[in-house]
Amino acid sequence: MTDPLLRALSLLDLPRKRITAAVGAGVIALGSALALAALAAWLIARAWQMPPVLDLSVAVVSVRALGITRGLFRYLERLASHDTAFRGTTSARAEIYRKLAVGDAAAVTRLRRGDLLTRTGDDVDTVGAVVVRALVPMAVAAVLSVAAVVLLGMISWAATGVLAVALVVAGVVAPMFSARAARAAEAAAMTASATYAENAVTVLDHAAELRVAGRSDVVIEAAKAASNRAAHESDRAAGGAAFAAAATPLGIGVSVLASLMIGILLADNGMSPMSLAVLVLLPLAAFEAVGPMPAAAQALTRGRVAAGRIMELVDKATAAGRDGVVPVVGVDIETLDVCAGWPGGTATRPQNMTVPPGGRVAIVGPSGSGKTTLLMTLAGLLPPTAGWVNVGGIDVTELDPAELRQRVTFFAEDAHLFETSLLENLRVARGDLNEVDAVAALRAVGLRDWVDALPDGVDTVLVGGDRAVSGGQRRRILLARALVAPADVLLLDEPTEHLDAAAGAELLRALLDRDSGLLGADRSVVVVTHQLPTDTRADQVISLNYAQRENLLPTP
Known part of the structure; x- marks a missing residue:
């Protein structure tokens, strides 16, 4: 299965019963509309002949029943399809998070937070919308189109042929052209949206630093420009959508006019007034099924682009499960002339260090000198640009990434605090952490008085996540999270x-x-x-500075 959309839909774990229920409700709803049109046409024509009222009583009651059924089952179809989509997106996110958690963390660390947020947020929602806006409507349209053609075929084969061609043009051909015209524009719009998210997250997370550096306006303008590009690309896709939207009323007009002309020609051959009325009004209801097809084509286009971005991330993460990885047999870290850096940027000069079991090492330097990059390289999250990093005597690039992260864990400076209890925020690092150990860890990092003052202790919910605590409290909580982690080696940023x-x-x-x-x-x-105190008992202190960085990396 190579189609990214099909692969992404499999992550939704869509239950067949729910999809069938949604399609069934949609078929009944639009089928009621189709039957209502045919029955109403017959009733109008028959009433013109002024028969006894009792002859029309069943038809009148049926019209009312079909009107109620149409609205009721339309609601049930929406309820079932949206419930399926929401459950599916929840399942997909859980599965994506699981794959990212046990896979190659470099797939995540090489993305900006805004881009990662877009892929696990908006892109998953876009794939979920395919269920509501494409899969269910397409199945309903297929069933109802066949039913309308069969029903009209009982009256006139000529009118049936016209209706069938018009339905194919409005429901298949026009949406295909619309989707083809929109595909490139949608891809560009999503790229611009991701850029907007990156800049927006940067502004939200580092507003104070950006203002101090005088770059706040620059980043905000970059976000606005990306937002404008996304809007412009979406507007480009509107042309194809307009053509597809025009195809539906055009098809209705052609079908109704052709049916009327055919009915007039057949009137001399014994066609009853009731059959003529059905022949003319039935196409109006038939096109209600194919009306959503242009939107369905747009949803499929957006879904395929979004699925490609999601599966690219998942594939990079799950590549860690390849054959040939080596299990971690030791946790002593040794580097030999290792240079750390990001693609397209600068790299540190060669560094050598040894971290034996129980070792204590400090890396000191100003912001931008490459400290965090070197730490991520030690964790195996970034490949070294030169030199080697060995863990247990084995090159870090050959080790099983999932096992390596359990033994050697990197704790980022900007790690997230979730809007849940203090205990659950610590359980991010160790799922089986109990309340006693959580309290001990928090007290060890200097939060004794604060924890004792909380209304529910470690069960207190941090409303707003990071916003519920001060900068210092946040840092101590993150340090407590690192202390309770089961890793043998802690890499603290x-x-x-x-x-x-x-x-x-x-x-x-x-x-x-x-x-x-x-x-x-x-x-x-x-x-x-x-800043490192002068009286620490570190085994080794590595000092980095701006002069130790070089433009060693080619731009990919």
Whole structure:
């Protein structure tokens, strides 16, 4: 299965019973409309002949029943299709998160947060919308179109042929042209939307820093420009959609006019007034089924583009499951002339370090000197641009990424706090963490008084996530999350940022001292920081600065 849309739909885990129920309700709803049109046409023509009222009573009641049935089952179809889509997107996100969690983390770390948010958010919603806007309407249209052609065939084969051709043009040909014209524009619009999300997330996450650096307006303007590009590309796709939308009323007009002319010609051959009325009015109801097809084609186009982006991410992550990976047999880290950097950027000069079991290493340097990049390279999240990183004597690129992350874990400076309880925020690192151990970890990082003052202790919900705590409290919570993790080696990025100098220095001393009790003596830690106290007991201190970075990486 190579079609990205089919692969992405499989992630939704759509139950056949629910899809069948949605299609069935849609068929009954539009089938009621079709029957209502035919019956109403017959009733109007028959009433003109002024028969006894009792002759029309069954038809009158049936018209009312079909009107109610149409609305009722239309609601049930919407209910069933939306419920299926929402359940499917929830299932898809859970499956994507699972694949990303156990797969190659480099697939995530090489994406900007805005792009990752777009792929796991908007793109999944777009694929889910295919169920509501494409799959169910297409199935309903196919069934109802066949039913309308068969029903009209009982009256006139000539009118049936005209209706069939008009239905194919309005329901198949026009949407195909619409989708083809919109495909490139939709792809460009999604790219622009991802760029907008990247800049918007940057502004939201780093508003204060951007204002201080005087770049806030630049990033906001970049977001506006990306938003305008997305709108422009969407407008480009409107031309094809307009053609497809015009095809439906054109088909209705041609079918009704042709049916009327054929009916007039057949009137001399004994066609009854009731049959003539049905012949003319039935196409009006028949086209109600194919009316949503242009929108369905647009939904399929958007869904295929979004699915391609989703599956690209999933494929990169699941590539970690390839054959030939080596299990992790040790947790001692050794680097040999390793250079760290991002594609298209600069790289650090060669660095050598040794982190034995229980080792304590500090990496010091100003912002932009490559500290975090070097830390991610040690974790196997970024491939070294030169040199080697060995874990347990084996090249990190040959190790099983999932097992490596369980043994050697990177904790980012901008890690997220979720809008859930304090305990659940710590369980991100260890799912079986109990309340006693959670409280102990929080107290160990200096949050004793704060935790004791919380109304529900560690069960207190952090309303708003990051916004519920101060910068210092957030940093201590993230450090507590790292401490409770089961990893043998902790790679900590700026664990004391936003703390006052004295408190930050105290925590750094404790992290880099085997005898402090903050971290088990058998567990290793590599800490990245701007300022390192002079009296720490680190085994090795690596200093990076701007002069140690070079333009070593080619732009891909």
